[in-house]
């Protein structure tokens with residue numbers, strides 16, 4: 864990852880630490896760019912993981928029933 868890459872979330876100026884699929888990130892955040900790969904800072908990545916995990920859990924619960 865390039866240095867000085869900024870988080871792609873609107874209004875966020877933190878340095879990016881992770882890259883995630885843009886379409887997934889767009890479901891959760893509003894992004895600065897129309898990008899296929901969204902760069903996320905530590906905080907936003909944490910939130911991204913939390914949200915995507917929750918979705919998966921809901922799916923799993925639905926499956927079990």
Ligand SMILES: [Zn+2]
Nearest residue numbers: 870875904907
């Ligand atoms: Zn951020």
